[in-house]
Amino acid sequence: MNKQPWWQSTVVYQIYPRSFQDTNNDGIGDLRGIIQQLDYLKTLGIGAIWLCPVYQSPNTDNGYDISDYEAIMTEFGTMADMDELIAAAKDHGIKIVMDLVVNHTSDQHKWFIESRQGKDNPYRDYYVWADPVDGHAPNALTSTFSGSAWQFDEASSQYYLHLFAPQQPDLNWENKHVRQAVYNLMNFWIEKGVGGFRMDVIDLIGKQPLKGITGNGPMLHRYLHEMNRATFGETDLMTVGETWGATPEIAKQYSDPAREELSMVFQFEHSGIDQQDGKDKWDLAPFSVPKLKAILSKWQVALGSQGWNSLFWNNHDLPRIVSRWGNDKEYREQSAKAFAILLHLMKGTPYIYQGEEIGMTNYPIQDIAEADDIETINMYHERLAAGYSKANIIQSINAKGRDNARTPMQWDTSKNAGFTKGKPWLHVNPNYQQINVKATLADKDSIFYTYQRLIALRRQNTVIVNGEYELEQETAANVFAYRRVDADTELLIVVNLAETENEYTAPASSKQLVLSNYSREKKPLIRGEAQQLRPYEAFVYVLKGALDEH
Ligand code: TEU
Ligand code: CA
Numbered sequence: 001m002n003k004q005p006w007w008q009s010t011v012v013y014q015i016y017p018r019s020f021q022d023t024n025n026d027g028i029g030d031l032r033g034i035i036q037q038l039d040y041l042k043t044l045g046i047g048a049i050w051l052c053p054v055y056q057s058p059n060t061d062n063g064y065d066i067s068d069y070e071a072i073m074t075e076f077g078t079m080a081d082m083d084e085l086i087a088a089a090k091d092h093g094i095k096i097v098m099d100l101v102v103n104h105t106s107d108q109h110k111w112f113i114e115s116r117q118g119k120d121n122p123y124r125d126y127y128v129w130a131d132p133v134d135g136h137a138p139n140a141l142t143s144t145f146s147g148s149a150w151q152f153d154e155a156s157s158q159y160y161l162h163l164f165a166p167q168q169p170d171l172n173w174e175n176k177h178v179r180q181a182v183y184n185l186m187n188f189w190i191e192k193g194v195g196g197f198r199m200d201v202i203d204l205i206g207k208q209p210l211k212g213i214t215g216n217g218p219m220l221h222r223y224l225h226e227m228n229r230a231t232f233g234e235t236d237l238m239t240v241g242e243t244w245g246a247t248p249e250i251a252k253q254y255s256d257p258a259r260e261e262l263s264m265v266f267q268f269e270h271s272g273i274d275q276q277d278g279k280d281k282w283d284l285a286p287f288s289v290p291k292l293k294a295i296l297s298k299w300q301v302a303l304g305s306q307g308w309n310s311l312f313w314n315n316h317d318l319p320r321i322v323s324r325w326g327n328d329k330e331y332r333e334q335s336a337k338a339f340a341i342l343l344h345l346m347k348g349t350p351y352i353y354q355g356e357e358i359g360m361t362n363y364p365i366q367d368i369a370e371a372d373d374i375e376t377i378n379m380y381h382e383r384l385a386a387g388y389s390k391a392n393i394i395q396s397i398n399a400k401g402r403d404n405a406r407t408p409m410q411w412d413t414s415k416n417a418g419f420t421k422g423k424p425w426l427h428v429n430p431n432y433q434q435i436n437v438k439a440t441l442a443d444k445d446s447i448f449y450t451y452q453r454l455i456a457l458r459r460q461n462t463v464i465v466n467g468e469y470e471l472e473q474e475t476a477a478n479v480f481a482y483r484r485v486d487a488d489t490e491l492l493i494v495v496n497l498a499e500t501e502n503e504y505t506a507p508a509s510s511k512q513l514v515l516s517n518y519s520r521e522k523k524p525l526i527r528g529e530a531q532q533l534r535p536y537e538a539f540v541y542v543l544k545g546a547l548d549e550h
Pocket of ligand 2: 022024027030
């Protein structure tokens with residue numbers, strides 16, 4: 001068998017640079033801030049950083065609207081800083097995974113500036129242009145950021161497509177010059193020594209908008225195979241596609257090595273648990289542990305031997321897990337650890353979003369004036385016009401809004417949590433007096449050390465990387481228990497995802513306790529003996545074999 005790819009046994013840390021660490025006190029995080037914190041990340045033990053976009057951008061969508069793929073955003077630093085970051089990270093054993101946003105560009109990108117010059121411009125066909133139908137937009141496609149996905153251009157009397165903001169026109173992937181231009185910019189970064197790409201909304205590039213097809217278009221996998229061959233195919237780069245519309249069958253197409261597409265995809269099926277069926281994320285529904293068990297187990301099994309899973313609770317688009325499905329008040333520590341243990345012992349590549357490792361929480365707002373995110377602000381006005389009450393909309397924003405994850409990283413108890421000495425671009429969560437890196441590093445029982453331990457366990461134990469996943473079926477509804485099994489070793493992971501006690505009966509007698517989020521007696525589990533699980537209690541035992549702990 002070939003040597004196992006490095007990204008199957010490591011953990012990735014996601015950085016939202018704007019909110020990570022400011023070094024020149026303009027209130028905006030920067031590349032030098034990341035360089036400064038590499039020692040911290042090395043202590044955590046991660047092997048790669050997924051860096052949210054750092055390219056030149058007018059920041060309509062905080063870097064997801066790129067105006068130059070081969071230049072660094074002025075606020076973040078220079079190309080020399082970027083080269084230094086790649087090299088310094090390498091010295092720390094950390095690879096830099098770039099965010100590749102190529103479904104769309106900024107409307108300030110030179111390709112679009114040319115394209116909108118007129119129908120005869122050589123760049124016209126780089127984007128998706130269409131004539132009006134009966135004096136209106138070509139069809140009813142809507143933008144993720146509210147309203148029509150078509151923007152009228154007075155000068156040429158045509159519409160262009162934007163599945164996100166009007167300042168984010170969609171590239172036309174049917175044009176082979178577009179595809180080649182993307183492969184060229186990817187090769188530019190590969191030559192700089194990056195460790196991979198996270199591909200923004202990659203499932204949209206095969207779109208056929210005039211037929212109403214956006215996700216999972218007919219040419220999608222052909223384009224990705226072509227990209228693989230033209231760029232990273234013969235390298236050890238890690239590639240992860242963001243695919244909101246992936247089923248396990250589709251995920252296998254992306255990540256089956258034989259097909260030469262991507263390493264893995266982010267799937268979001270579990271992210272829909274707390275929204276109403278058929279509605280969108282703002283239409284809140286209660287969290288359900290049985291649903292979570294069913295969905296994650298389905299993915300664990302389906303991609304068990306063919307393809308590869310990514311494992312995550314958080315990112316810059318999602319609310320904080322401890323606030324979302326845990327308890328960010330009296331059980332903040334326990335529930336943050338419980339979700340960490342639950343996820344990090346599954347099969348796949350785990351991702352940690354900045355601040356998750358110290359149990360950072362959502363930031364509730366009282367008024368829309370406190371919001372920054374374009375998605376949130378547009379939705380607010382759309383729903384207000386549709387008759388929703390302000391209170392109802394703010395409730396949805398506090399539960400699901402993207403700003404929750406984007407508040408500045410909490411480093412210490414100094415002003416602005418040590419993020420900046422200037423005025424932070426987005427409010428700092430006032431709970432930084434309790435929740436910060438300095439405090440977490442000083443407490444040997446902190447959330448941070450649970451993550452550190454989980455990362456180290458994965459690096460050292462192939463059963464965590466490659467073992468089979470088996471859900472424990474006979475448990476209380478709110479208890480999520482599973483085993484990881486290979487020829488030599490068997491692990492039992494038990495997590496009570498509730499703030500009430502639950503009973504759990506071990507299916508087999510165990511050997512040593514590996515990890516827990518409450519102090520437990522060192523004695524093994526006895527088969528058939530009922531355990532009283534405390535709120536959010538989580539523990540891991542060896543059932544067979546032994547773990548390597550060094
Ligand atoms: O997100 C894709 C996307 O569809 C999100 O807008 C998502 O629907 C929403 O946030 C769910 O809450 C990616 C990036 O991760 C996001 O930050 C960008 O805004 C978006 O693409 C456009 O590039
Ligand atoms: Ca700065």
